[in-house]
Amino acid sequence: MFSPGQEELCALNKEPVKYGELVVLGYNGSLPNGDRGRRKSRFALYKRSKASGVKPSTVHVISTPQTSKWKTDYMMDDPNLLQVGFVTGIEDKVEYPGEESVAISSKGHHSVCYTLSRTQTVIVEYINDRDTDMFQVGRSTESPIDFVVTDTISGNQNTDETQITQSTISRFACRIVCDRIPPYTARIFAAGFDSSKNIFLGEKAAKWKNPDGHMDGLTTNGVLVMHPKGGFTEESKPGVWREISVCGNVYTLRETRSAQHRGKLVENETNILQDGSLIDLCGATLLWRTADGLLHTPTQKHIEALRQEINAARPQCPVGFNTLAFPSIDRKDVVKKKDVEEKQPWAYLSCGHVHGYHNWGHRSDTEANERECPMCRTVGPYVPLWLGCEAGFYVDAGPPTHAFTPCGHVCSEKTAKYWSQIPLPHGTHAFHAACPFCATQLSGENNCVKLIFQGPID
Structure with a gap:
């Protein structure tokens, strides 16, 4: 781990720290009509001037009819992910058995909302994490999305005139969290936070409570990851496709892409991205290249x-x-x-x-x-x-x-x-x-x- 003095020395370095790059499969160096802004065929992840990562903190269990009203008033239509902006600036008294009332507010905080029923919701608040940077990928052009990805048309015929009747890529598909200190480990999580800093998993989304008591879930069409065996080298072999949960746990694939029941937990695997890892968003597949891996790649x-x-x-x-x-x-x-x-x-x-x-x-x-x-x-x-x-x-x-x-x-x-x-x-x-x-x-x-x-x- 770097000392504060070493951190300052790195900050003075003219070369920004690159965590890695995401490259969209199906494009031979650039989009057909050219790379534009956040929509491009490849996206480089650099260390931010200020940490942007978040980590889970307080958990609130809400058992109140108001939960349904909140969902009705604040839900934005995204049938692919069932995630929307939750409550901004609304406070409510939450009664815990045997405890005093607790006032909660989602204003200013990132949060993940798990709707268990019409009257019960679990909200996990996230706080700033000064040790990580967060990058978000999705179809939405809203400001929280760092890398805008649209459906890839086979044969590289994807142009502005090409019409997708209904995209299967979520507006807020996934997020990648990178450690700000070497070796700059990158981890992937399903779902991204919207403009209200929220992730919403509705009643129909696959979700559950783990043995440790923490909630977790899957997005509608899922975020799949495959790590190649032997890294991304001449001797590499295909790995096994897995599904990544909202909390970054690894599961076997569901029977179908949007099935209600999750696969089995794969305890000996992690959500850490490796050089050559593939990320599938159900409509577009991304290749993750580490900064070190790119140094050994043809230019x-x-x-x-x-x-x-x-x-x-x-x-x-x-x-x-x-x-x-x-x-x-x-x-x-x-x-x-x-x-x-x-x-x-x-x-x-x-x-x-x-x-x-x-x-x-x-x-x-x-x-x-x-x-x-x-x-x-x-x-x-x-x-x-x-x-x-x-x-x-x-x-x-x-x-x-x-x-x-x-x-x-x-x-x-x-x-x-x-x-x-x-x-x-x-x-x-x-x-x-x-x-x-x-x-x-x-x-x-x-x-x-x-x-x-x-x-x-x-």
């Missing part, structure tokens, strides 16, 4: 150097003999007519042979993307290749030799194989592997293919 400059190295080798189309080249990073995922006619690399994903674009080889009138490779006669998807530009998804700094199927995003072999075996939550009950760069569900024999480039003939 944008490294990825750009790899792109230039591939292009410098002058790969050629084996049919048209024209030289191929990956477009610059700032033009990623955009097929332009000039690229189609000249340099954009395309590949047959069943065999991996890389070509320039050609408009022949169709094998089916109904499956427009099914083509026959002129090199090996293998029939399969024929797609443009894109370099994976989001460095946070890479588990190593290897050359981009493999492509995900069927989207065609290219990255290192170990990165491709790692994400190819990760079961990501999909909808409210399914799991499947997906490309981290565009969120497209993977297919094919191995979910990825090794690319076969032909060098220049001259």
